[in-house]
Amino acid sequence: QSALTQPRSVSGSPGQSVTISCTGTSSDVGGYNYVSWYQQHPGKAPKLMIYDVSKRPSGVPDRFSGSKSGNTASLTISGLQAEDEADYYCCSYAGSYVFGTGTKVTVL
Amino acid sequence: QITLKESGPTLVKPTQTLTLTCTFSGFSLSTSGVGVGWIRQPPGKALEWLALIYWNDDKRYSPSLKSRLTITKDTSKNQVVLTMTNMDPVDTATYYCAHLHASGADFDYWGQGTLVTVSS
Numbered sequence: 549q550s551a552l553t554q555p556r557s558v559s560g561s562p563g564q565s566v567t568i569s570c571t572g573t574s575s576d577v578g579g580y581n582y583v584s585w586y587q588q589h590p591g592k593a594p595k596l597m598i599y600d601v602s603k604r605p606s607g608v609p610d611r612f613s614g615s616k617s618g619n620t621a622s623l624t625i626s627g628l629q630a631e632d633e634a635d636y637y638c639c640s641y642a643g644s645y646v647f648g649t650g651t652k653v654t655v656l
Numbered sequence: 657q658i659t660l661k662e663s664g665p666t667l668v669k670p671t672q673t674l675t676l677t678c679t680f681s682g683f684s685l686s687t688s689g690v691g692v693g694w695i696r697q698p699p700g701k702a703l704e705w706l707a708l709i710y711w712n713d714d715k716r717y718s719p720s721l722k723s724r725l726t727i728t729k730d731t732s733k734n735q736v737v738l739t740m741t742n743m744d745p746v747d748t749a750t751y752y753c754a755h756l757h758a759s760g761a762d763f764d765y766w767g768q769g770t771l772v773t774v775s776s
Contacts, residue, residue, distance in 0.1 A: 549719050551702065582761035586703070593752060593769055594695075594703065599762035637703050641761035644716045645693070645705040 552577065552638055552648035559654040560628045568651045570621040570638030578619035582641035585614060585623045589634045597636075598623060630655050658682035660692075660753050660767035667773050668743050674772060678736040678753030682765075685711055685731050691756030692736040693763060694727065696749040704749075708756065709736055745774045 553571040560566040570577065570585075577583055583601045586594035596605055598614035601621060611626040621640070625632050633655045638648035664676035676694070683690060693708040707727040708716045717725050726739045736753060750771045754763035 551704075580761070584762035586763075588703075593766040594763075595766075596762055596764045599757060599760060599764070605764060639703075639705070639762070644718060645708065645761075647695070647703040647705055650702040 549576075549642065549644065549646050552640060552646055554636075554638060554648040554651045556649075557652040557654065559656055560625075561656045562628055562630065564628050565624060565626045566628060566653060567625075568623045568636055568638075568653070570623070570640075570648050572619050572621075572640055572642075572646070574619060576619075576640040576642035576646055577616065577621050577638075580641045581616070583614065583616055583621040584639045585612075586637045586639065587632075587634045588637065594637065625653070628655055658755055658765040660755060660765060662751060662753050662767045662770040664751075664770060664772065666771060667775065669776050670744055670774060672743050674738075674740045674743050674747070676738045676740075676751055676753075676770065676772075678738070678767060680734050680736070680753075680755065683755065685709075685729050685734070685736070687711055687758065689759035692729070693754050693756055694736075694738045694751060695754060695763070696747075696751045697769075698746075698749040701749075706740075706751075707738060710756075743774045748772065748774045 585598040602614040660680040694706040750769040755765040
């Protein structure tokens, strides 16, 4: 079971949109509607941002959205803000669980 | 509210067995659909899922580490214990426990993590 593939980094200016991809296989991302996304600031525990591909937990701003097509899931941050600068990880159910390789989001 | 906290040694020697305890509050591991998982993160690296135990004692393990891991629960103490045998310096990481969203497949509450260093 290999880690899901994410771009190492993405960047954008305040107010812009960025999208992070998460590519797996038909055995994980493509096989279940159980993709979640986590935000992690330095030295902090991960925080759930998206679950079940596109659902937002209470308290997560609606500028965070998720989607999936085939074996690739995506997280889009619209209206980028300074506090969005962090590492982001996807995770998929696959009978067990598998995390992505992580993406660093930089706000220019 | 739901809280989780990891505890255990901060330093272990190579070949030793690591035992970590996750003590939680705000939910019961006897409630249908609930689970507790363990995830680790080596310094500067990505998250890696390790193991999960469900309310019904169903257990899941990372295929690559399955031979070294054991997860158990003590419902009366609100604790989940993870043991990892034959520790190696590459196992140096921050170890997190997390609550599995009831009847879901996401980790909605996390502990603060505990850094375990493997060194002689």
